[in-house]
Amino acid sequence: MLPLLLLLATAPGARGLSDIDYVPTLTNRTLGGRTTASTFVLEQPRCVFGDAQRGAQIWLVVALAAAADRFDAGAAPGTPQLAFQTFPSNTAYATLGTALANYPCPPRPGDITVLRVGSETACRDDPERPSCNGPLPGPGPYRVKFVAWNQSGPQAETQWSEPITLKIAQQADNLPVMAGGRSTGMIVLTSLLSILFAILLACLVALLATWSSDSCGSGVIFSKPDTVTVKRYNTHHVYDQPAARL
């Protein structure tokens, strides 16, 4: 009986996976935005996986919270079942795969020990990049876990995180791709209009302040149309008169 219990305690679970008693968490560090409309920031899994997973790659699995139980680690990262581009219809995707060596334990001084999930916009629609760390398609909620995979398949997994709900901002969600060009154009246009308006206003003020002087050349500009109008009126009048007499 005792050997059997020991075997149950140490052997991987029914799916051939070791369960690791770690719950992924949003970072506590006061970065600009633990969550946005399409990203969230996690603590890296430092000192979570052990020597048994030395040759494995550590991946982050992001699942729809409601469908997290249905996640099947038998599907390999980089396949359509776990592709970002198929999410959320495939209910989960795997991203940020990296060698365990990239999560040194303990962290080295100066190490960044957080992961921003959803920060890659360029690959979001690229089927050649199924492991894209693309922007999350909606507010969620999502649950995440880290899974160690090697050539033989899944080796170990952490627990699921608590549900993660993102900020609701539909427009901000769609903007990132276009935002750069659009906002620069707007700034340039607004600046030009402001400058033109300022010049116009200055001239107007100067004109009103010194009506008789020629500041800003406004005296010249103003007298010309006046003269033209008078001339035209006169010409018109002159032509008109013979017609009236006939």
Ligand SMILES: *[C@@H]1O[C@H](CO)[C@@H](O)[C@H](O)[C@H]1NC(C)=O
């Ligand atoms: C995968 O990891 C397991 C557990 O550490 C190990 O037994 C197996 O040989 C590894 N497979 C490969 C292909 O490295």
